[in-house]
Amino acid sequence: MKAPAGTVAVRSGEDALLTCVVLGARGKPVLWRRARDSLLLTAGGVRVTRDDRINVLHDDSDEPLQGPGIRKGGDVWALVIKSAKSSDAGLYTCELNTQPPVRSFHRLSVISRGLTPPEAQNTTDQYSANNPTLSTVALAHNYTDCCVNANVSRGCLGFCSIQTILEGTGQDPETCQPDFPSIVKCMADGRNHVPCCIQEKVPDICQDVCRGEFTPVTDNIKTHYSCASYMERTLACIVEGIELLPSPPEDVEVEPISEKQLNVSWSPPTENTDTVTEYVVNVTTLRSFDAHLIDPSESSMQNNTMKMGTFTIIKVSKEKNFLALNDLLPFTMYEITVTSYNIHGSSLPSYSVRSLTLTPGKMKPTAVAAAPKLPDVKSCCLAAGMNHYGCVDKLCDPTKTFEIGLQVTDLMICAPWAGVTFGCLANGMDHTPCCRSRGLPESCLALCSGNITNLDFNHFKCLRFMSGYTNCLLQGYGVLPGPPTKLHLTNIDTDYAVVHWSAPAALADTVQFYNIHFKALQLEDDYRTIDAVQSPYILEDLESNTDYEIYVEAVNEHGLGEASPRLIFRTQSIAIEEEVEVANAYNVTQCCAKVQVASVCMSLCSYDAKMSDLRKLAPLCAQEFHKLLRCGAGGRNHEACCARRGVPPSCRGVCAGAYRGGVNTCVSYIGNIVQCFEEGTGNLPGPPRELHAVVSHDKLFLDWTPPQDGANATYYVVHWQKVDNNSQPYYFNTLQLDSQMQVNETKVRLEGLEVNSTYHLFVVAANEYGTSLPSSMLLLNITEDVVNKEVTGIPSPPHSLSVSSHSATWLTLSWQPPLFSQPDEKITYTLFFKSPSQLVYGQRNNHINHCSCAYA
Structure with missing residues (x-):
């Protein structure tokens, strides 16, 4: 690698050229960086910085160039900085991507036009001591591992590297459409690149890639939009963001403490952790429920329904990884995310966690009582003469009996002591009813009663029921909590429901948490289980208009208690909401x-x-x-x-x-x-209707009716302008006139108009999002003798009349429809035509905007 000796000096505003000669690159990319902050400028022949003044010159031809040791044009990589500024002065590095990398250093001096030296550029970043090391590969955010973990098809892994995308993957993007959501999510890598994309003027419709989202192209017409011209800017933002921005916080957890408090905790991000300056916790109030619907004994609180979507942002210093949210509403659903910030920007929000505050008067238990002790089964076995220590350890411990199902050999070795083993496990009680309710076959019920003298091969089929057998033993010993009570649901919606229950009657103080089991009745699926929850709980991701079955189990240190009664409920139909x-x-x-x-x-x-x-x-x-x-x-x-x-x-x-x-x-x-x-149909107001005016001398009274559909109009804008007889018809389709007036009512009075003149008027409805189109226009002749003359609005004239084709005996004419008209009114056209020798116009009526007319 060779670099010219000395400093390259240019005057401010001139183009700077830094030349780097790389010998024996062998296809490896050459990188240009700015040394003071290690900012990556170019990789190979591609600019990756957002500064469009930067470019790289490189000749891939095999023609030799003049100079010692230069074998071909491809050995020269020149960095071009157009219209150099004083802030561009400093050291630049030309780097060959090898292990270890090979570098040459190039100094640029920019001389001010006023012959004053440039300002010093040795400023230091506030955390420069811990400045993250940039990746060795240029564009190298290579996210192949993430794609593999996301099950991206092997043939589409070429899209899992920025450099490969820029150089060409050699793969058809159409075939990889199903994998693009996962690929784009891995590409963004949890960073929020949207501010950079906005700065680069990437339209909002194309910013989904900047936040790790992808809108697949389907047969729906709304998915066919063009963002290709902005892709290079988007990738440049992502490359820069990966180097500078932190990843999202990890392991976000929300724990309900009381009716007014939630505790939020998280772990620091895995990428650019040292650069984090603060965390931002976003708390969104989704909805507040009726607390009096929960249980009459719990509260008589009045209805306090809160509008959805209110949110609060709380900043937390980088040293902390927890936050106590206080003064919340009782029995209210909150959605919480945490975002990492540094001086360059932010990560994307963490995955969202939804949680309910507790119902009024309830608090999370602060201590769990110890469960009753188990009977001493091992001593019973030893006293009965069982002397095989392995069998005593495995078969005479009620907390390990479920492990018997893992080893048939254990059961065969310990078969001579079967009567002793299962007699001691039964502890003088008959567990047969419990075993029968848990589905144990008839031949296995002797194990539950303890009345068994020997084991044979018929009992081997009992091995797969040992988990249920163990639960029956523990339940019989009286060490497991009873079934949860008062199981019920409230606020059943289209895709969620709120589940409530009360503590079991037996050993409630020993309960550590609860498990919820639910399934859709229409499907033959197994129960889905949600572990370690407390009441109330939001059951989410349900299907609309579907029947579900649900039950709850309490858990203490010994295991699962008896299940609550099953409840069956139906979610609401989403079709009704859509109809509304x-x-x-x-x-x-x-x-x-x-x-x-x-x-x-x-x-x-x-x-x-x-x-x-x-x-x-x-x-x-x-x-x-x-x-x-x-x-x-x-x-x-x-x-x-x-x-x-x-x-x-x-x-x-x-x-x-x-x-x-x-x-x-x-x-x-x-x-x-x-x-x-x-x-726009949801945000913008529709057009005003029934526009008409009453004209009297030099003034007029104008009124109209408000829009019939869409968003409400907050005000109206009246446009008017004096016209002359030479105005072209297309003029009447322009949306800006010389005079305008903003009014809040559906009427206005205009005075001081010029007599013996013609005026053009129209009205548009407006709100904070924009305006409607005019529904009609008025053409008014203001004369001295006109008194209280009523004029009704009409569509603007057709325009752009042209001859599309013709022959000796016919013409084909076409025109554009009026811009000012009601969208739902039927428009018909009357075509007037005559030859120069004729005195009277012929007429032709038509409802389409073209006409073929024959003439003699």
Whole structure:
């Protein structure tokens, strides 16, 4: 490796070129770093820093270059810094990725235009002594191990390294679509790269990769959006973030202490631990339940239902790994996450933990009483003449009898003492009823009564029931807690329910925790078990409209107590909730029916339309496209959302329902646009309706009715402007006029208008998210003699009239529909035409935006 002697000096604003000659690289990547903070700038021929002034020059040709020892152009790696600034001055390293790495050092001096020396660059990071060592491989966040653990297909592991992605994996991304959620999650590695992506102007719709999420491409039209142009910036942010940001805290646990307190604990992150400056605990109140519904004896507290989604952020110093949350609401569901922060940014939040505060008057037991002692079975066996120590140890210990099922040989060796062994284990009691209830076969019940003289091969089948036999012994000894009491459920929803129970009547003070067992009755699955919980408990991840069976067991130091009675319950139906939501939402399908979209095209009139249907029906439905677009926009102006989601300016007219042709160039952004349509129908107000004015001399009174659907309008904006007789029809489709007035009511009075003039007016509804489109426009002639004349709003005129094709006897004309109209009103057109020699216009009525007209 060779470097030119001396310092490279450039003037501020000029391009700087640092040349590095690498001999015998043999395909290994060459890295350029800034020495003062080890920031990785380039890897091979790829820029990985966000600074777009940085680039690398490298020639892969085999042509020899002038210079001693330089065999080919590929030996030269030049770092280019365009428009150098004084802050760029300092030491840079050219590094060959070997073990150990080979480096050369290059100093850059940037001379100020004012001939003043650059500021000193030897500032020190606040934790520079513990500055994390950057990875040896350039882009090397190589997350293959994570992908393997996530069961990523072997053929898709090429996507599990940033460098491989940039150099080309040689694999078809389509075949790896099912694995991309796991791959992207491993790529982000628990770091929050979103701030960097925002700084790099990556649209919000493309930021899912920045937080380790992936939206798979399905047949749903909303999943077909374009983010390819932002991928390089996204990967650069991830490479930088892996080096600088901490990983999430580990082992987050939440423990209910009382009706107003939860204890949160966690372990430090595994990556960049020394750089952590603080932790942030996010506490979200999901919902507060009716405490009086739990049990009449527990509380008479009044209904205190809290709105979902309120949250609190609490900062904790880096030295602590626990937090006591106080002054909470009783019997309320909270969701808690913990995030690591350092001076560069943050991790992603830890996995979320949901927990309920206890019901009023309850507290977590602070001490557990000792359970009763077991009978001395070993002494009984020895006193009865059993002298084989191995058999005494294995068969005469009631806490180990379940292990007999593991070794048939143990049972054969100890068979001569069977009468002594099982007689002493029975301890003078008959455990037969318990054994029968636990499913032991008839031939094994003699073991439970203790009345057995010898063992034979018929008893070998009892080995697999030894666990149940052991529980019956312990239950008979009176050392296990009884069944939990008062098992019941409240707040049964579509996907969760809250389970309550009370302590068992027997040995309640010895209970350490409880186990919940549940299963869906429709399925033949085994019970699912949740260990070590306390009452009340949120049973989550249930299926809607499904029957479940549930029971609870208490556990103490000796084992599982008797199960509670079984309860059967049904979750609520999610279909009912969806119907309520749909009833309050804008109905795009109903709009298409009103404007008489062809029946074959109705499947496209949905925000969940299928991409396969669009490809198949596009030729048939081309003439219906303007109707589909108007109903999709719903009379709302979605241009701001489209700009935020990366739709180029040339396609944003579609976001306002304006079909201006050339839509084929916007097909790759159709998912971006449809997502904005759907989001806007919930956030943006619909268009005002029934606009009309009363004109009198130089003033007018304007009123309208509020929108019928969608979000509420918080105010209205009235636009007006004087026009002349030479204004083109397209002018009337512009959304910005010279004069504007904001009003809070559905009426306004305008005065001081110029007499003998024509005015153009329209009104849009608005709220904090944006505006509607105008539903109609007014063209008013202001004259001296007009008194209380009423004028009704009309659609804006069609525009962009053109001759698509023609022959000697016919013309094909096309035009664009009006921008100002109700989305659900049917539009018909009247075409006027005549030859120059004719005095009277002919007419042709049409409901589509083109016409073939024959003439003589």
